[in-house]
Amino acid sequence: MHRAIVSLAVLLGACAKNVPSPELASTASPAKSPESRPEPEQPKFEHIFMMPVDQALAEATKLLSENGWVLKPLEDPKYLLTEWRTAQLGTKAWGWQSDGDSTRYLVAGELLAARKSIVRIFRMKRVAFSNDAELVATAGGGFRSLGMRMDLVEQSFRKMGEPVNLAQRERDVAPWVELDGAIQGTRDLRLEQDLLLRLETRPSLETLTGTLRLTRDDTFARDPSFYLKRWRKEVQEPCERKVVGFQPLIRPGLTVLIGEQLGTRESPATVGDLACEAAKAGHGVTLALSIPDKEQKRLDAYLKSAGRPADQDALLHGDFWRKLQQDGRGSRAMMDLIDRARALSAAGHALSVVAMDTDLLSGKARDAHMAQLVLKQRTARPQDVLLLLAGNVHTRLGDADWDDDFVPMSKHLFERVPDLKVLEVGYAQGRRWGCDVETSGNMVCDIMGITPLPELAIPAEAPVAIRMLPALHDEGFHGFLDVGVLSVSPPAIALRGHEPSEPTPAAGAPAAPPPPAPAPAQTPASAQGS
Numbered sequence: 001m002h003r004a005i006v007s008l009a010v011l012l013g014a015c016a017k018n019v020p021s022p023e024l025a026s027t028a029s030p031a032k033s034p035e036s037r038p039e040p041e042q043p044k045f046e047h048i049f050m051m052p053v054d055q056a057l058a059e060a061t062k063l064l065s066e067n068g069w070v071l072k073p074l075e076d077p078k079y080l081l082t083e084w085r086t087a088q089l090g091t092k093a094w095g096w097q098s099d100g101d102s103t104r105y106l107v108a109g110e111l112l113a114a115r116k117s118i119v120r121i122f123r124m125k126r127v128a129f130s131n132d133a134e135l136v137a138t139a140g141g142g143f144r145s146l147g148m149r150m151d152l153v154e155q156s157f158r159k160m161g162e163p164v165n166l167a168q169r170e171r172d173v174a175p176w177v178e179l180d181g182a183i184q185g186t187r188d189l190r191l192e193q194d195l196l197l198r199l200e201t202r203p204s205l206e207t208l209t210g211t212l213r214l215t216r217d218d219t220f221a222r223d224p225s226f227y228l229k230r231w232r233k234e235v236q237e238p239c240e241r242k243v244v245g246f247q248p249l250i251r252p253g254l255t256v257l258i259g260e261q262l263g264t265r266e267s268p269a270t271v272g273d274l275a276c277e278a279a280k281a282g283h284g285v286t287l288a289l290s291i292p293d294k295e296q297k298r299l300d301a302y303l304k305s306a307g308r309p310a311d312q313d314a315l316l317h318g319d320f321w322r323k324l325q326q327d328g329r330g331s332r333a334m335m336d337l338i339d340r341a342r343a344l345s346a347a348g349h350a351l352s353v354v355a356m357d358t359d360l361l362s363g364k365a366r367d368a369h370m371a372q373l374v375l376k377q378r379t380a381r382p383q384d385v386l387l388l389l390a391g392n393v394h395t396r397l398g399d400a401d402w403d404d405d406f407v408p409m410s411k412h413l414f415e416r417v418p419d420l421k422v423l424e425v426g427y428a429q430g431r432r433w434g435c436d437v438e439t440s441g442n443m444v445c446d447i448m449g450i451t452p453l454p455e456l457a458i459p460a461e462a463p464v465a466i467r468m469l470p471a472l473h474d475e476g477f478h479g480f481l482d483v484g485v486l487s488v489s490p491p492a493i494a495l496r497g498h499e500p501s502e503p504t505p506a507a508g509a510p511a512a513p514p515p516p517a518p519a520p521a522q523t524p525a526s527a528q529g530s
Contacts, residue, residue: 046118049199050431050449051438053078053109053117058439059198060107060119063191069105080107102126106185115446121192122185200451204262204391205435205443206290207325208359208366222313226495228339231307237347239276243481245466246274250281252383255420257410258481259392261450263328263433266483267425268337270464271389275341275351278385284350286381287341288374288388290329291355295320299353303342312339316493320359325445326491327435329357329391333489337389352381356388364407367394371412378417395422398476410476423481426467427452428460430486447488460485 049056060080061071069082086102103125110118249256256274260267275285291299295318305311315338316322321330344351356373358366370390378386388395394409413420429452435445452458455473458480468479490496 046120047196048112048449049117049119050115050447051117051199051436052115053111053119055439056117056119056195056199057107057109060109060121060195063195063198064105064107078109078111080109081105105188105191115444119192119195121188121195123188123191124185196451197453200429200449201453202436202448204432205327205437206262206329206391207323207327207435207443207445208362209319209323222309222495224309227309227312228307228336230339230343231311235347237276237343237349239273239280239344241273241464242277243270243273243464243466245468246277249421249466250278250283250385252283252385254278255378255386255388255413255417257388257390257395257413257420257422258425259395259422259477260389260425261427261432261486262391263331263448263489264427264430264450264483264486265331265333265489266427266486267481268331268333268389268489270481270483271387272337272340273464274387276344278387279344279349279351284352284381284384285341285344286352286354286377286384286386287337288354288356288377288386288390289334289337290357290390290394291334292320292357292359293355293373294318294359296355299338299355302338303345303351303353305342307339307342307346321491321493325435325443326433326493327445328433328489330492331433331489332492332494335492350384352377352384356390364405367407367409368412370394371409374409374413375416392424392477396424396476397422397472398474421468421479422477423466423479424456424473424475424477426456426458426462426480426482428458428462428485431488432486433488433490450486456480458482458484 054077057078057080064071064080064082069085072081072083074081082105084102084104103123106122106124108120108122110120112118258267258271271287275287278285298315298318302311302315305314312335315335321335323330338353341351341353354373354377356370358369361369374386374388378384390409396408397410397414410420410422427450430450431447432450433445434448435443436448437443462482462484464484465482466479467482469477472478
């Protein structure tokens, strides 16, 4: 088992940008520039990051450094403090410029649990003025006072209220500028938003097992509550919800690629709705999923089965489902999607599930292999509605800015199926199951927060729907598949955590987000300048 873990290959599956390593591919659209974004609103709740506080603060350190701030050493690792910057507008005197706003940042991390933390960023500011008794040498050899000039400068600062862009490091501040005493701080919501996007649009890593067989103890007896119950129903066909905007697209031979965020309930559930709708309209349906092709025989057997507990155990016996590092592709929601396909087939609809992935290749070779398998199915059933669900690094038609040599599966498919449609999942902030590399270098697969970039964000109450764009987006998709608030779908192999803690919402209703921590009514902070 140890050899299997060490030999595990890692590849990016879903979304983030600005990833330096070529192995961690970038797939999300760039955030808008600060000037073009609306001013963030005062939060009513504190956002809880599903990660250790040191990992969140490490990313905050990078964010401040990239913006030119220099950090001061502190004994308490839960705090970050930058050096002062002073915007200096006064007249030069003996090589110095005085008078201006001095600004620094204080970042406070709060540990709630091993993988739960809150990070608050405060912008601290003080306006400092030079000594009015300071004298300046005149051309005639005498001296004159700066008192009157300082009065004028002070008035101008009172009007300005905000720091100017010009800034220098603390060591460049004129010696007569006084910075001791209490410093007022206010929450910098713009910078907190930037940190949020950095931490929750991170890459979703896909773990590949290669040729190694990852075994785990399957001798335990699963509780009856573990198993899907659809097989017990007299009418199994699970088509309770229609996806607005899908009806105009349905036609024989339709090919739709859907780029998802791994490890959520909503994306597989919505793809299941699309499959139901196409099947009920009288079309054959081919469902292509990011499951290694060595699992195809188990999938075929399950689709022909009654879906009883023993059948579910047989499906989950494959290495893909039982590997230690579950990246979200083998989720309970994915298992449920397969079971919905089985129920549709049992109801008399023509439906196939294709395991299009591979554990034996990586990078562009892996995507080429996936495209080959999908094209084979497309040729075999040319009139089927083909729905493909994968991490969006594989589905977008845009160029890969992290690797000029990488060709995603979508581009291979586009050469043969030029009328295919690529949909990017639109969603509201929530949580998912995924894998990430922590600051220690260890890979951790667990519950993670996920926040959409502005172009992917939808209101929590938005209906499940397809929204087509008038032209291909720069990142390489034709529209959005809105799925609502994202919630965690744990690995299918897990014995707990599959059922929602709250009653299941009505069809089309958004899932309830996890309870946040209340924010204080006022968020100013004070600290002693140093």
